[in-house]
Amino acid sequence: MTEKLVKTLIVVPVKDFALAKSRLGPHLDAVERAKVAENLFAQTLSFLQEVQHRNRIAVDVAVVTSSEEIAERVGTGFAHLIREAQVAGLNSALATAADWASTHNYETLCVLPADIAAPDFEEFERILSLGGKPLSLTLCPSHDYGTNVLVVTPPNAITFTYGSASFLKHQKQAAERGLECIIAPSSSFSRDIDYMEDLTVAQPMLLTKLSERRAV
Numbered sequence: 200m201t202e203k204l205v206k207t208l209i210v211v212p213v214k215d216f217a218l219a220k221s222r223l224g225p226h227l228d229a230v231e232r233a234k235v236a237e238n239l240f241a242q243t244l245s246f247l248q249e250v251q252h253r254n255r256i257a258v259d260v261a262v263v264t265s266s267e268e269i270a271e272r273v274g275t276g277f278a279h280l281i282r283e284a285q286v287a288g289l290n291s292a293l294a295t296a297a298d299w300a301s302t303h304n305y306e307t308l309c310v311l312p313a314d315i316a317a318p319d320f321e322e323f324e325r326i327l328s329l330g331g332k333p334l335s336l337t338l339c340p341s342h343d344y345g346t347n348v349l350v351v352t353p354p355n356a357i358t359f360t361y362g363s364a365s366f367l368k369h370q371k372q373a374a375e376r377g378l379e380c381i382i383a384p385s386s387s388f389s390r391d392i393d394y395m396e397d398l399t400v401a402q403p404m405l406l407t408k409l410s411e412r413r414a415v
């Protein structure tokens with residue numbers, strides 16, 4: 200059997216659940232915030248496993264984290280584990296992932312945060328298929344000018360600048376570095392879970408689960 204050539208690595212950055220989702224702080228306690236982060240991570244991994252099973256685009260999956268708990272979970276699953284070189288935030292973790300991808304001969308890196316509210320298969324495959332051209336950056340913006348999907352070829356062609364209005368910063372960088380920049384808006388990838396409103400609008404079931412826990 201000939202092996203399918205895999206040239207794209209999808210990396211999911213994940214922070215320690217106990218430290219995540221601080222912007223939900225005014226409404227949820229620490230245990231609830233960790234539960235939200237854990238549920239979203241599980242949803243993201245199931246989504247990517249299904250992307251692999253659908254087999255329309257050959258991809259490998261990796262998780263970059265500094266958390267031992269998350270590392271243990273990944274260790275028993277289908278994704279590669281990339282350890283953060285140092286605990287220095289999301290951009291540093293992704294720089295480590297890009298180095299790992301280059302070292303392991305991936306031509307393209309796709310960054311998918313673990314907090315997308317409602318990822319859709321067709322939309323994701325469309326975004327991936329737009330990416331992957333030599334020297335290119337494909338960006339799917341969030342509704343508030345964040346970057347919810349990023350596809351870069353080669354993996355180390357940019358310096359990640361996640362944070363406030365990162366979609367605009369990534370776009371600017373593509374222009375400065377002479378990369379072809381493809382903008383791929385997608386309604387299903389436009390919302391990540393940052394604030395309570397995002398949970399209310401996009402993950403009402405999760406909110407119900409949390410209030411059931413409160414009622415016990």
Ligand SMILES: Nc1nc2c(ncn2[C@@H]2O[C@H](COP(=O)(O)OP(=O)(O)OP(=O)(O)O)[C@@H](O)[C@H]2O)c(=O)[nH]1
Nearest residue numbers: 212213214219220221222263264288289292312313
């Ligand atoms: N590996 C790694 N992942 C991170 C780090 N910071 C954030 N992430 C992940 O990046 C994605 C987007 O996270 P953010 O929305 O910036 O942060 P968050 O912790 O989920 O939420 P806030 O605390 O409200 O900012 C999520 O999958 C996070 O788990 C980091 O320092 N290292």
Ligand SMILES: C[C@H](OP(=O)(O)O)C(=O)O
Nearest residue numbers: 345346347361362365393
């Ligand atoms: C990481 C950041 O996302 P936020 O969670 O702040 O929308 C971004 O998209 O650059």
